[in-house]
Amino acid sequence: MGQDSTGEQLIAEMRVFAAFDPAEQRYIRRSLDIAFERHDPYERYARTSREAVSIRQQVMAYKDIAELRAAIPTHVDQNVDLFFGRLVRLTVFDLCEGCISKFDAYRFLYERMLGPGVRLWLPASFCAVAAMPKLAPERRARLLKSISEDDATASGWSSRRPQFVPTFVADKALVPQPPAH
Template sequence: MAVTNTASMTIAEMREFAGFAPCEQRYIRRSLDIGLGRQDAFKLWARDAGENAAIRRQYVAYQDLKALRSTIPSEGSIDGIEGFLGALTRIAAFDLGQERLASFAAFRFLYERLLGASARPWLPSAFCAAAALPQIRPERRKILLQSLSEAAATAPGWSTQAPSFYPEFIEAEAA
């Protein structure tokens, strides 16, 4: 039964990922390579000097991810919220400012993988805080904030099951 549930979850995650725009898919894969240290993002993703510079900025922005993974507050606790949410909001603002993630769903998909399942309850707060910052263009801010559904914003609980699908670079994409 556990294998069936895991397979079903993986397929659901693959379907969700397939529903994102191609630029969101590309950014999520690149971000996972950078944030999880899977690949050399410069060799894999940089098509020109501008992307090279963007990847360099992303490496700098993501330098606190490892520390964040170990400081995720428990859902009912207020201890450590300032440091955790502050750092998470700063990283989220970087990602949303790149204008490659167009919705809370894409943001959540990425950050569940960057930080793990225990970060899920904190993602709507960080997303709203980052999307509402003045660095985000007003018309973009509106689109982002409207993408957060009432169900996600008011969820009474979040799954603790770890993500099972981590999309990776596909060679055919480079052609």
């Protein structure tokens, strides 16, 4: 892959992320920080005690994520039941948090969190969880309508690694600071 195509991919991925609503963007950054143990998620993301509880639950839900990454089947008939069950369990957590409102945001997060090998499993896990009675009927409808027919029926998926992995930016970093004297 040439320099130009890598740059184009990076910009395209940044545009996709920018199109998500702010709650989805924040949840994706938080999820990636927890998945990769990049920062203290409580310090960065817990604005309320309710968010602190949610983060604690997410840390627990993500505790086996390295094993899940390593278990991604390379063939459809290889360890599917164990892998898919774990993927669905993780998807249940993320969709029930209420911050992911469409398939594109889910795919964006999971491609980065688990790697490109997970792409072919994402439509099935998303649809399985989006159709669960645990979610309110109107939420189920919105989630299921968010996946395109092309995504749901794709015969193949790219193996290219994502180029853009969003991270938390402190608000004060965006505000110009007065020069030091």
